Amino acid sequence: MNQDELFLWEEEAQNALALADFDDIRGVISLPKDEIKLQHWGEFNNVDDLRYRLEEIYDSAWYAHVPFESGEAVFDGDSTGFVIDVIGDRGIEEFFEAIAPPQQSKK
Secondary structure: OOOOHHHHHHHHHHHHOOOOOOEEOOOEEEEEEOOOOEEEEEEEEEEHHHHHHHHHHHHHHHHHHEEEEEOEEEOOOOHHHHHHHHHHHOOOHHHHHHOOOOOOOOO
């Protein structure tokens, strides 16, 4: 994704993941503390929880920054679609698959 073409709310979600720490020893992805907003974005041990948090980050920035005209948002937000794309681009699902314990065979 071209950073120059992103809306602020898209940048928020993408930047959170860009600064993430992939800890394959502990099996988590940690989103960093935001020094400006003084909030910790958290640690995640599965793709669904991480996706949900990134959608929250996107939605929060969308509601805070999208311009409104006559009570309607000028731009539509699509946190789910955007976050799924970002997760795919960064190989998040592959990370969690690679660290998952082997499945036991049924005998």
